[in-house]
Amino acid sequence: MTSLRLRGGRVIDPAAAHPDAVRDLGVCGGRIVELPAGAAADQEIDAAGCIVMAGGIDMHTHIGGGKVNLARMLMVEDHRTGGDPFALPDNPLELPSCGGCTPGTLATGYRYVEMGYTAAFEPAMVAGNARHAHMEMGDVPILDHGAYVMLGNDELFLQLLHEGGAKGTNFAAIRDYVAWTIRATKAMGVKVVNPGGISAFKFNQRKLDVDEPHLHWQVTPRAVVHTLARALRELGVPHPLHIHGSNLGVAGNIASTLETIQALEGLPAHLTHVQFHAYGNDGPKKFSSAALQLAEAVNANPQVSIDVGQIMFGQTVTASGDTMRQHAQSALANPRKWVGADIELDAGCGVVPFRYREQSYVNALQWVIGLELFLLVRNPWQVVLTTDHPNGGPFTSYPHLIRLLMDRAFREEQLAKLHPEVAANCALRSIARELTLAEIAVMTRAGPARLLGLTDRGHLGAGAAADIAVYREQWDREAMFRTPERVFKDGVEVARGGGIVAVPTGGTHFVEPGYDPAIENVLRRHAKARGTLNFDHVAIGRDELCACCNGGRLLPAACFGAGA
Ligand SMILES: [Zn+2]
Ligand SMILES: [Zn+2]
DSSP states (O other): OOEEEEEEEEEEOTTSSSSEEEEEEEEETTEEEOOOTTOOOSEEEEOTTEEEEEOEEESSOOOSSHHHHHHHHHTGGGGSSSSSTTSOOSSGGGOTTOOSSSOOHHHHHHHHHHTTEEEEEEEEEOGGGHHHHHHHHHTSOSOEEEEEEEOSSSHHHHHHHHHHTTTTTTHHHHHHHHHHHHHHHTOSEEEEETTTHHHHHHTTOSOOOTTOOOTTTOOOHHHHHHHHHHHHHHHTOSSOEEEEOSSTTOTTTHHHHHHHHHHTTTOOEEEOSGGGGOEEOOTTTTOEEOHHHHHHHHHHOTTEEEEOOOOOSEEEEEEESOHHHHHHHGGGOSSSOOEEEOSTTSSOEEEEEEEEOTTOHHHHHHHHHHHHHHHHOSOGGGEEOOOTTTTSSOGGGHHHHHHHHHOHHHHHHHHTTSOHHHHHHOGGGGOOOOOOHHHHHIIIIIHHHHHHTOTTSSSOSTTSBOOEEEEEOOSOHHHHHHSOSEEEETTEEEEETTEEOOOOOOOEEEEOOOOOTTHHHHHHHHHHHHOSSOGGGTSOOHHHHHHHTTTOOEEEEOOOOTTO
C-alpha cells in the first residue's frame, strides 16, 4: 500500500483540535493516517504556500433524476457550448456532455472535481423514479453521491395522515411507511417540498399556507412537516427532515417560513434554499428582505440548519418538485418555455428557465437577501453554501460566491452594479463581516458532512476518507477556489491544476432505517388499487443499487439509536 505525505500546507480542518495549522498530512490506503514525523512516505508533495481542506460536499444540487434531465432537454441551447450558453468554446473537445446551467453527467462530475468538490447530493428524488436517479448519479464520474426522497405529497402519506386525525393515532404506520420508502429507494434522507401543496395543486388549489387545509385530505402543511420530522427523528435517520417550505418565491413568505420553524416544535430540521423563502412585503414595491428575521430565528433555534440557494446573475433553469409554484412562475420563463410533469402522483415537477438580471429590482434584492443570510446567521455550522444548482445559478459559480462572502470590497463593487434602489437601501451595505477560511470550510465540507451523518467525511482527522483539496493561497479567493492545485479522491489524485487526471467511480451514500414489515401489506394494497408499478418491483436491493451506480462503492450510513 503506497503512502503519501502532503508536506507543510496550511491545513484548515474545522473539526480538528487545531483547526488552522501548518502541518503535514499523511495518506495511506485511501484514508488519512498519522505518519510519524521522520518516517519516509512513498510519495512526498510539497504543499508549502497552499491551503489544504477536505473535499467539498454539496448537500443540495439537482444532478440526478427526471427534473434535471427535463431541464437538459428543455435547454438545448445550453448544450451547444461548454459554459456560457451563448458563446462557443475555444476547445471543440468540450462539446460532448457540456452545458453551462445544466451540464450533462460527465461535465457535472468533472466541473465539481476541478473545484475541489468530492461529493454531491440530489435533493429531490421522486420515489417512483429512484432507479433513474441512481443511474444518472452513477453516470457522474468521481463524485460520491446520495439523494433525498420526496415525501409529504404522495397520496398514501396524505391518506394515512388524514385517517390518523388530529391525534395522529396511526403515527407508527406512517413512520414505518417513511422507513420503507427510504430503504426501498436507497435514499439518504427525506425532502418535503411545499408540504401538501403539490397534491393540493392537483385538486385545483393554487396556494397552501402553513395552516390552510388541503381541500381533499383536510390536512395542513403544519401537520405534514411535524409528522415527517418526528418520524425521521424516531427512525434515527442522521439527516433531519429537509424542508422546502410553503409559498416559495412569494412576497411576504417569511411568515410561512417562521411558522414552519414553529411547526417543528423543537425537532431538528434543515430548511433548504431559504433565500427563496425570506421575503417581506414592505416598501414601495411590496417586496423586501426578511433575511434578518429568518437569521434571528435560525440563531434562536440551534437544531435548525439552512442552505441558502444564492442566486447568481445570468442564464439558468429552475427545476423543482414544486409544481404549484413553478406553474405560478411559468409566466416569467426566459426563454418562454417550461415543463410540468408527474409520475405515479407521488410528487411533482416543474422546469422553468430564468435569466437573473442585475437591473431587475426583484433579482437584485434576491441576490442581496442570500448574501445577508450567509452573513447574519452567527454559527457557520448552521449554514451550507449552495446556489440550489441550477435554480439560483450553476454550481460552477461557487468560487465567485465564496469571494463575495470573504471580501467586503469586492462585494461592494458588485453591489454598485445592481438596481440603484436596491444598492442604495439594502442592509447588506452596512454588513462588514468577511467570512474566514475556516468558516468557508465549515459551510462547504465540515458542516454538510455533520448534517448528513457522514462521520468519515468533511474532515482530515486520522481514519477519514482521503478526499482532499489543495489550493494555492491567493488574495483573490475566487481564483483560488476556482482551480485547486491538486484534488484527491479516496487518496487518488483526480485533478491537477484544473484538469482531470483520473476518473474513479464514486460511491453511493444511503441509510436503511428499520420498520415493521406489516406496513408492506398496506403498501401492496395501495399499489394494486392505485399504482401502475408492480409492488414487488418497487424496492431497490443492494445488488441492484450497485449495478445502477456503475459498480461504485456502497456507503451505508448508520442510523442512531431509535426512539431518541
Ligand atoms: Zn426545493
Ligand atoms: Zn433544490
